[in-house]
Amino acid sequence: MKLKLLFALLVVQVSFAQHRTCGMQEKMAQIMSNPTQRQAYLDQQHKFQVELEKIASNKDGNSVNSVIRIPVAVHYPSAGAATATIKSCLRSLAQKQVDILNADYNGTNTDISNWAAVSENYPGTNTGSLDVQFVLATQNHPSGTTLVNGDVAVTFGTEFLTGADEDTTWSGYCNLVVRNIGGGTLGYSPLGGSPSAGMTVVIDNNAFGAIMTGSPVSCTGYVPAAPYNKGRTLTHELGHFFNLDHTFADCDGGNCATSGDRVCDTPSCDEPRYDCNAADSPPDPSVSGNPAVTTCGYLQLTMNYMDYVEDSCMYMFTAGQAARMHAWYNVIASQLTTTALGNEEFLQNQFTLFPNPSKGSFTIQFKDMMNSYSVEVFDVTGQTIYESNYDQSANLVQVIDLNHPTRGVYFVNIKSDKGIVTKKLIIE
Ligand SMILES: [Zn+2]
DSSP states (O other): OHHHHHHHHHHHHHHHHTSOOBOHHHHHHHHHTSHHHHHHHHHHHHHHHHHHHHHHHOTTOSOTTOOEEEEEEEEETTOTTOOHHHHHHHHHHHHHHHHHHHHHHHTOOGGGGGHHHHGGGSTTOOEEOOOEEEEEOOSSOOBTBSOOTTSOSEEEGGGSOTTOSBOGGGTTSEEEEEEOOOTTOOEEOOSSOOGGGTBEEEEETTSSSBOOSSSOSSOTTOOOOTTSOBSHHHHHHHHHHTTOOOTTSBOOTTOTTTSTTSOTTSOOBSSOOOOOSTTTSSOOTTSTTOTTBOTTSSBOOTTBTTSOOOGGGOOBEEHHHHHHHHHHHHHHGGGSOSSSSOGGGGGGGSEEEESSSBSSEEEEEESSOOSEEEEEEEETTSOEEEEEEEESOOOSEEEEEOOSOOSEEEEEEEEETTEEEEEEEEEO
């Protein structure tokens, strides 16, 4: 009997330990206790407000063709003594995680299609994306590292200051540190991070990346553990780096722009959701006492990356969050190194798409000849509305007519032997 009780207690403890815990607030307390860092934080937040107002006052001001490209460096400070095989595996894991980031931040992840079934419960809330390309850096690595041109910016052991969260050797990069954080914390980031200060986003070694295809499917010591095994701890933490607070920051107190999470299209909320079960997700407003209706009186946006739910049931940013992230990017853009990405990654700049927004007929203009390529257009639910292959094309221009599609946000995938690139297309 006693044994059974003990066992029950252990199970309860284990399941609590499995709740998502984020260390952003502790990190911010640390930053605010350092006078220099505090002042730098306040200065950048001031610039942020200016950028946010610019975006708000000029909604079409963000050219959808100006894709943001961010050089990424991944650091495994505890893997200095790892074998060459494991290091190679960890490079693949870094790429896997970067791929997940690109899908989540561009709204091209497949599970965003779940939004269609629940969106009517959230009037005024739309999915949002940053139009960003995260790329593992490959060129002109910082001096003092053993990396050469062509290597991906993935470091092991003492190449990144062990145990520290900042390293100005790597200023100018989006730095991801993967290590055993301990205490059940899955990850942390400053709220509004600064690349010039060499700030980092730290992710626990069992919550980074996802199971890979091919062999090996995971790397010893860095196996993503369910239910945080879809790489979304980083999606969440990097949201903090881009100045997003938790959706459950607080009730909005009547002014959504200055209180709560300061995002007006995320329903006001003051406590996190953890689980992925029927009671919490998706929420059902027709059920009396539904736990997803918060004490602030709103239906909780449990599927948002900035809540605490398990990886498999968070799948979207809102348009308001995307605007905020874009404003933060505008603050830090000049801090990012521009020499770390090789020419082969400039595919994104190899074509432009216009007019955008359009009525459904648009032109793809290539910079260089593409022997063969395919074009796929799909909507936010992932449904393909146009698909065509172009072989041995001698044209630098291709006109595509979608034949009166419904208004909304679409994505255009262009696939060639140089890779795949996705651009957002707005039909109005
Ligand atoms: Zn968080």
